[in-house]
Amino acid sequence: MTSQSLVYLVALPLFGSALLLLGGKRTNRWGHLFATAISASAFGVGLYQFSVMLGQPDSQRALTQKLFSWISVGTFQVDAGLMVDQLSICFVLLITGVGTLIHIYSIAYMSHDLDRRRFFAYLNFFIAAMLLLVLGDSYLNLYVGWEGVGLASYLLIGFWNQKPTYATAAKKAFVANRVGDMGLSLAIMIAFATLGTVSFAGVKEHAGQASTGALTAIGIMLLVAATGKSAQFPLQAWLGDAMAGPTPVSALIHAATMVTAGVYLITRSNFIFDAAPTAQLAVAIIGAITLLFGAVIGMAKDDIKKALAASTMSQIGYMVLGAGLGPAGYAFAIMHLLTHGFFKAGMFLGAGSVMHGMNDEVNMRRFGGLRKFMPITFATFGLGYLAIIGVPPFAGFYSKDKIIEVAFNAGGIKGITLGAAALLGAAITAFYMTRVVILTFAGNKRWDEKAHPHESPILMWAPMVLLAVGSVASGFLFTRGDALRNWLAPVVEPMPVHEAELMSPAVVSILALALVVVGVGLAIIKYFLSEVPVVAPTDVTVFTRAARRDLMQDDFNEAVFMRPGQAITRGLVKTDVAVIDGAVRAVARLARGSGNVLRTTQTGFVRSYAMWIFLGAVGLVAAIWMVTL
Amino acid sequence: MNAANYLYVSALLFTIGAIGVVVRRNAIVVFMCVELMLNASNLAFVTFARINGNLDGQVVAFFTMVVAACEVVVGLAIIVTIYRSRRSASVDDASLLKR
């Protein structure tokens, strides 16, 4: 069986990245083409691997490739090994496929940037790290990719780091991710201490023998990791600022692939979560909170990229919710992840195309009426829009409604609460996405005379068209004969369908559609039928103000972590100098002080020395005499 | 004759020498007083040798003389050098070792 091609998936883009970084200016002329070719060839390898898997029976599709023994100490044995199965191949195709489209898009988008080669080197590095993340055959290998994508994200958010706020955004993303990474390392440590292994296969095999407490601990730590990487509550604050990166980066890393790594991690660890119901419930709750949290922020943002980022956060909330619903939800979480990868990447590229035509303006209040000037962008963005709000038969309809349905059917109060949250989220999504589309493409023009909106070149709109096709067709294809569910079945072991369901698919769809219509209608009334002010109104409710401030997430972090942290740092620096080093210096001062006192006896006069010697001798003799008396 | 009388003389000489060392400023005089103290102790050594009837004290006296001779050589040389450099033989002027 040919599993030897797996290593090329990771090695090719890594090589591309290294060549462009080490090659320096010499590669400026062809670097972007080379990187794109590398990404495309990785996609080719992925497709080949997929075709090989298709030709195999269900149980033999998973393949592993051991490269060498990476870390081996005592019983701690970790191989540098790759593994592809039904779950990873979905990601491989998404990463390399969308990745290649975004490479192509960036050729045009970044054509005026002096550092275009460096940008493509980073993109290739990201592809390599992300592929390692989904192909690693153990938690530790995944961890390497996990931090690798974090680094790529840091480098790309801070790509224009000469601007201090961008550099700060990059740092913030890295640190928030590190908090999550801490969770992942702890999960690995607990797994090793409990199960004696950190490979997926090993953990899966032994998970049944472990105590629920240990599994819950691992699950919670994995959830912490997922919240960091996937911008879930409470580690979500970095994602909005991450929009500082070039727009193709936002599309690839902060919408389609990297931020969904948390969902991959949870789905991959299904054997842990299924055995630890508490942790699983925590996952679902975090997902539900985040999907509402992101949606609320999305309603108030005027920056088109930040509105889309809030939407990403919310949509990943749906995926995490789906993954937290256990065997019934994994497949739909992954399905939503894939469809979201298409429509959100497409919309981000659309946003980039708008910015490209509008002198990098991002404020939607200064757009308006752009559909006449950018018809292709409008069309592709519109298809993505229909997909995300869940209009049948577009992709989002299939994936999102299924998650809502599974949530309702999770049983009891839990099911009703989660389902209601998901349903409410759908309504809000419809509202804020309609708002984005109206503000940008419909209504009157509100831009400066200086702006000359124009359609983007073919290198930019072609990827958008392809992604739009995905947004239209993917949901339908995935659900045809439950294709994706059956494909993933060997990995996530879905439960048999419930007989008694609280809500049938039809009821959920009708409810969801009704709410979507309400959301869309409200947005039309507010933004299409009434005048949109160019400057954001300030006489708004406290809720709007809070949503504009990202629901106080930064204020909270600053008040609870940053400022106390800075105070601790300052305090410790002072303590170190004053107390610890102070004690050391006190000893030195003591020695010097006693020396100073004794020095006064050293007058330099020979005769006084002689006097002291004489008196000393007399004293000594007297003492001896007294003692012997 | 009582041997103890020699000891009294020795003690007297030593005291004169010691007072001289402490009181006088002129380096030569201080130096001579040191010699006086050495010789006082020599006298005591010899006297004790006589009292105890062995030669130990006399041997030590010889050693003391050798030490005294060395001291004269080195000490006078230093005093002469100091006098040359600062035109004074006062020991109080040579207090440079204070710092």
Added chain:
Amino acid sequence: MNWLTTLMALPLLGALVIAALPKSMSNKVKPVALATTLVVAGATIAMAVGFQRDNVDMQFVEVHSWIPSFGISYALGVDAIALVLILLSVLLAPIVVLAGWNEPNGGRWGVKTFYVLMLVLETMMIGVFAATDVFLFYVFFEAMLIPVYFLIGGYGTGERAAAAVKFLLYSLFGGLLMLVSIIALYVLSGEQGGHTFDTFALSHLKMSSMTENLLFLGFFIAFAIKAPVWPFHTWLPDAAAAATPGTSVLLLGVLDKVGTFGMIRYCLTLFPNATKTFTPVILTLAVISIIYGAFLAIGQKDIKRLIAFTSISHFGFITMGIFAMTSQGHSGATLYMFNHGFSTAALFLVAGWMISRRGSSKIADFGGLQRVTPVMAWTFFIAGMSSLALPGLSSFVSEFLVLVGTYTRYPVAAVIGTFGIVLAALYILIPVQKALHGPVTAGNEALTDLNLREKIAIAPVLAVIVALGFYPSPLLNVINPGAAHTIANAGFTDPLPQINGEVGK
């Protein structure tokens, strides 16, 4: 062939050649020094090839009677840990010489003296790791201070004299406590059948637990000062900030490892019971070091002091790994010593180049270096990534091994230690942002990028960092048997996974 003696003699020979060079050939001083260190490195690698991995006894043993009346002998030998540390020392030496080509200029004494001191220091570094006689170890332990004292005091910057004195007195204080313990061991050995200073013989001494505890403390405090473990650390930032970058690399990269090496070789071997008694205290100190060093690093304004404090945090990890008493913790700690040497070398050398170009070591004085000097900025960034233990770079392997090894026995210590990785992100990314990112600030516009010599010096360091991150096996395979042996000797076995434990019951 007397490998170890030869290794120690070679740098001395080089030092003699340099000392004998006439004034007319003063331009040959640096090449001779570089050639000497390269020859030593080559010879050490040749020796290491002959090292038998699975043999846990001392190898390349040489024993000659030195002061027979006190039972002192000139006894050398290496086990896996000593071999790794000697390799680290001799590999860093030529890099330091090449990287700090212009360091001795502007010193209190001449260029010749600088390199003579460097080479003498190299001999001492090999000796301190190779000595198997406790007295001989002590001699090297103390004698090593002398060249470092002159290197800091004579060639450093700022408050160099004060820093040198502080370093010397602090180390001397610890050394004297150790001397008391060594003499006590000697007396005890005399009572139990023959005076000796041989480490192996001393490890079989019987003593009351009170005595053992006191003697253990004598050794441990000396090593804790050297390592340095909180709260004995305050000499390090001063010394590192005052010393030339090359000296700082040797100071942090090699000399401080004598402390952690000593903990393994002497504390654990000679006093296994006291080790058990004090483990909770030491683990606490180690965890405090990790967190405290990281916080202090975040709060520093001077780039050299910042690096010094990151090292205090890293030494906390090493100490934690040693006293966790698991094979993962132990192998991880030893690997950490090696990796930390290279990672600190990279950070300090690049920081040194930045400082010498800018004429200031304040982080706030830099800005936008990525635009002006891209290669220098990149090397600094990679060095920083290695310091925060990014997976794929060498420090990650060792740090993770330490954490996982500690977790299996002392979960709470490991969990608190894990917070260090978040703080590490802050203490690296803050200076990276301030110095490399943002607009180019005044005074930085005309900085020059790394020249060829500097690139050649830093390239092998970065290569080692990356290579060992992906493929640590060559070193781990050497370390593992030795580490397992130390653990077993101290009477510990790795904790079993929980599931096996329950099945076993």
